[in-house]
Amino acid sequence: MTILTNYWLVWLLLTVFLYIALLILVPRRIIKQYILFGLILGLLQAVIIVFVFQFNLNLWQLVGDPVLLGITTLFTPIAWIAPTIIFAAYFPAERPWYYIVGYIFLFAGGAVVAQLVLEQLGLWRSIRWNPLFTGLLATGTHSLITIVLLTTRAKIRS
Numbered sequence: 001m002t003i004l005t006n007y008w009l010v011w012l013l014l015t016v017f018l019y020i021a022l023l024i025l026v027p028r029r030i031i032k033q034y035i036l037f038g039l040i041l042g043l044l045q046a047v048i049i050v051f052v053f054q055f056n057l058n059l060w061q062l063v064g065d066p067v068l069l070g071i072t073t074l075f076t077p078i079a080w081i082a083p084t085i086i087f088a089a090y091f092p093a094e095r096p097w098y099y100i101v102g103y104i105f106l107f108a109g110g111a112v113v114a115q116l117v118l119e120q121l122g123l124w125r126s127i128r129w130n131p132l133f134t135g136l137l138a139t140g141t142h143s144l145i146t147i148v149l150l151t152t153r154a155k156i157r158s
Contacts, residue, residue, distance in 0.1 A: 007064020
């Protein structure tokens with residue numbers, strides 16, 4: 001039996017990897033400042049996206065990620081807290097607008113790469129979905145995070 005036969009274990013390892021990256025990249029005091037932000041715009045936003053796109057529109061399937069109450073998966077929403085905090089911690093608020101646009105596209109591109117890796121691992125099954133759509137969806141979600149950061153004047157890299 002290989003590790004890939006236990007898909008839930010791979011999801012757990014990927015989630016742990018993201019949190020290790022968070023701890024390496026972002027100081028703990030900054031993580032504490034953005035934890036609520038990560039819960040709302042990382043976890044909650046991921047729950048809504050999984051509920052709509054996987055369970056209602058049936059556009060993709062996250063293979064092996066345990067399903068909770070038939071409305072979301074377990075590890076995907078928890079995993080997205082870490083990248084959301086990283087996004088907020090390094091957000092270039094004091095830079096010109098084109099830095100912010102590039103930053104959004106950088107993270108959207110990262111989401112596309114993450115999807116492609118998940119597909120190669122057998123953890124993502126596109127039903128009526130295309131990586132281009134992931135790029136568009138991620139651009140939208142990171143734009144929403146940007147709007148919240150700028151309108152709430154969240155404390156950036158103190």
